[in-house]
Amino acid sequence: xxxxxxxxxxxxxxxxxxxxxxxxxxxxxxxxxxxxxxxxxxxxxxxxxxxxxxxxxxxxxxxxxxxxxxxxxxxxxxxxxxxxxxxxxxxxxxxxxxxxxxxxxxxxxxxxxxxxxxxxxxxxxxxxxxxxxxxxxxxxxxxxxxxxxxxxxxxxxxxxxxxxxxxxxxxxxxxxxxxxxxxxxxxxxxxxxxxxxxxxxxxxxxxxxxxxxxxxxxxxxxxxxxxxxxxxxxxxxxxxxxxxxxxxxxxxxxxxxxxxxxxxxxxxxxxxxxxxx
Amino acid sequence: xxxxxxxxxxxxxxxxxxxxxxxxxxxxxxxxxxxxxxxxxxxxxxxxxxxxxxxxxxxxxxxxxxxxxxxxxxxxxxxxxxxxxxxxxxxxxxxxxxxxxxxxxxxxxxxxxxxxxxxxxxxxxxxxxxxxxxxxxxxxxxxxxxxxxxxxxxxxxxxxxxxxxxxxxxxxxxxxxxxxxxxxxxxxxxxxxxxxxxxxxxxxxxxxxxxxxxxxxxxxxxxxxxxxxxxxxxxxxxxxxxxxxxxxxxxxxxxxxxxxxxxxxxxxxxxxxxxxxxxxxxxxxxxxxxxxxxxxxxxxxxxxxxxxxxxxxxxxxxxxxxxxxxxxxxxxxxxxxxxxxxxxxxxxxxxxxxxxxxxxxxxxxxxxxxxxxxxxxxxxxxxxxxxxxxxxxxxxxxxxxxxxxxxxxxxxxxxxxxxxxxxxxxxxxxxxxxxxxxxxxxxxxxxxxxxxxxxxxxxxxxxxxxxx
Numbered sequence: 001x002x003x004x005x006x007x008x009x010x011x012x013x014x015x016x017x018x019x020x021x022x023x024x025x026x027x028x029x030x031x032x033x034x035x036x037x038x039x040x041x042x043x044x045x046x047x048x049x050x051x052x053x054x055x056x057x058x059x060x061x062x063x064x065x066x067x068x069x070x071x072x073x074x075x076x077x078x079x080x081x082x083x084x085x086x087x088x089x090x091x092x093x094x095x096x097x098x099x100x101x102x103x104x105x106x107x108x109x110x111x112x113x114x115x116x117x118x119x120x121x122x123x124x125x126x127x128x129x130x131x132x133x134x135x136x137x138x139x140x141x142x143x144x145x146x147x148x149x150x151x152x153x154x155x156x157x158x159x160x161x162x163x164x165x166x167x168x169x170x171x172x173x174x175x176x177x178x179x180x181x182x183x184x185x186x187x188x189x190x191x192x193x194x195x196x197x198x199x200x201x202x203x204x205x206x207x208x209x210x211x212x213x214x215x216x217x218x219x220x221x222x223x224x225x226x227x228x229x230x231x232x233x234x235x236x237x238x239x240x241x242x243x244x245x246x247x248x249x250x251x252x253x254x255x256x257x258x259x260x261x262x263x264x265x266x267x268x269x270x271x272x273x274x275x276x277x
Numbered sequence: 278x279x280x281x282x283x284x285x286x287x288x289x290x291x292x293x294x295x296x297x298x299x300x301x302x303x304x305x306x307x308x309x310x311x312x313x314x315x316x317x318x319x320x321x322x323x324x325x326x327x328x329x330x331x332x333x334x335x336x337x338x339x340x341x342x343x344x345x346x347x348x349x350x351x352x353x354x355x356x357x358x359x360x361x362x363x364x365x366x367x368x369x370x371x372x373x374x375x376x377x378x379x380x381x382x383x384x385x386x387x388x389x390x391x392x393x394x395x396x397x398x399x400x401x402x403x404x405x406x407x408x409x410x411x412x413x414x415x416x417x418x419x420x421x422x423x424x425x426x427x428x429x430x431x432x433x434x435x436x437x438x439x440x441x442x443x444x445x446x447x448x449x450x451x452x453x454x455x456x457x458x459x460x461x462x463x464x465x466x467x468x469x470x471x472x473x474x475x476x477x478x479x480x481x482x483x484x485x486x487x488x489x490x491x492x493x494x495x496x497x498x499x500x501x502x503x504x505x506x507x508x509x510x511x512x513x514x515x516x517x518x519x520x521x522x523x524x525x526x527x528x529x530x531x532x533x534x535x536x537x538x539x540x541x542x543x544x545x546x547x548x549x550x551x552x553x554x555x556x557x558x559x560x561x562x563x564x565x566x567x568x569x570x571x572x573x574x575x576x577x578x579x580x581x582x583x584x585x586x587x588x589x590x591x592x593x594x595x596x597x598x599x600x601x602x603x604x605x606x607x608x609x610x611x612x613x614x615x616x617x618x619x620x621x622x623x624x625x626x627x628x629x630x631x632x633x634x635x636x637x638x639x640x641x642x643x644x645x646x647x648x649x650x651x652x653x654x655x656x657x658x659x660x661x662x663x664x665x666x667x668x669x670x671x672x673x674x675x676x677x678x679x680x681x682x683x684x685x686x687x688x689x690x691x692x693x694x695x696x697x698x699x700x701x702x703x704x705x706x707x708x709x710x711x712x713x714x715x716x717x718x719x720x721x722x723x724x725x726x727x728x729x730x731x732x733x734x735x736x737x738x739x740x741x742x743x744x745x
Contacts, residue, residue, distance in 0.1 A: 065700050068692065089699035099700050105693045109715030115701075118711065122702030155715065172701065
């Protein structure tokens, strides 16, 4: 059964939501991109957020993490009941929020291993982890992601191939053990083998940290052959217009977005140039 | 937000000073009598006194250079103490024999500790004189000479006379003339043929008194096929008025020799640091200057290499961090004289809180230095809008069959980089510090581990307390 009320509520109202987004409006450079997004993620749930290019998926990811360029004009976002919109990105990260970037930026001269050590210390803080334990954990995680050990000594994202960047993001996801992870198109630009490896990395996190909520943003259903979401959302023009189960993925796969848009009475602007309003 | 003066100095942990308990302190100012006094105190041979007096005349005659970005006319040469002898005995071989207050100072700076851990020899200069000196016995047995310059002159007068002032004549510039007139301390190193000194020799320079002038003089001769790595570090207390540090360093790399000279300059922000450093490299020799400038009020320093023999090689790596009120005018010079010579100059500068960093370099390829290769790269990182970076690359090529490259970049810390690192739990300051450390990585990775750790710690201190 699919719901068409534009919110992300699923049936189990008994569990306390881990992550709550209420009527979120976000502008970038004076232009409104998100126009009232609602979302509930409970511990351990996997949510897939699908939509065409330009529908606002990445804007949502960046705004939730607190990028200064994305201005929240109204709405509320809570992680474990705490309002996070007034917090800096690093404060959000320390509360357990994580964003796997679609195009992670390079930091020249900063070794990936050293960076991760600093990040783990900052985020996992009180959970003391010494250098030996850290190395052991890092090596195990890298092995699972089929990454060469030399990876740890390379400068962060510097000269990484597309696939290496995505894997490095999944490595960070695994090492930082967030409460809620937003994965912004972890599959984009990857060949089928790389999609499988990245998916296995995500599934491993799901298995080893069963309380972690995942919001998987994707453009293609391909990655959903490997990852089984509890809930699927469709985003159109800055709103979640439809939420449902895995059958929604099948519908999109076979017929595209047009039937859903028609059903909801939304004008299809696929061929029209993107314009401000 | 402006940073208050005291904020600048609060994290400079070397800013303490000792009460003065000196054996001798010359009166303020400079004239013939002072020069004669210094030379007399050291019981020098007459040729050295004559060398000093000629240099004094040159210094007095030479006009102050007008091209620097710093206003050097602010230096009051008559207000400076040119010679301060901390104790009657100098260059002690036993740490126990060093006066206790000086020992305490160097203990705080971690000097003897570092020696025990990873150095082949140590020299510690306090004001004008080297107070402690040691070298590992096995190196001494191999004929390696590592002395303070004054002892070098006494014990090896012929060797010193043959090379002293030949690479940098007194008349080279106003400050080399000044140093030649009043020099005291510094290191004298000779490495015999085919002898490899695998672990570094270190000299540590400390200014303690206010309005002090420190003029050490270093001469390193690496004989054919030998190798040596020399490291120097320096600090000073914080005073309200300025001190002057003006060194002259001459390196001679004979056929097939390899010299690396590493500097971590961390003077307090009231020291004028005006230093002349030059090396000659003969056939198949390599000279590397690894030059880091974090401290001082004004630094002007352009380590140079003259490639005199075929296939000689020069590497100059210069990094500078210019914070509030600082001018770091640094760079390098390479002159290709012989064919098939190669050189690389890499300059990295960071400017912050209105600080000013400049790359000033000379690359010269003479007629006949055919098939030479040279590459110059300057990267500047600006941490805010009010800071400044300038590049003055001078390239003179008089030979056609050469391969020359030059690249320069100026960058800012990008919002995207900060956001990325912050999204991983690092605060804005931590994120910026990490980016800065990464920017200097090419330099840091060339340092022995202990120095690299210390440098990153110093950078972290420089980055704190000014964001907002």
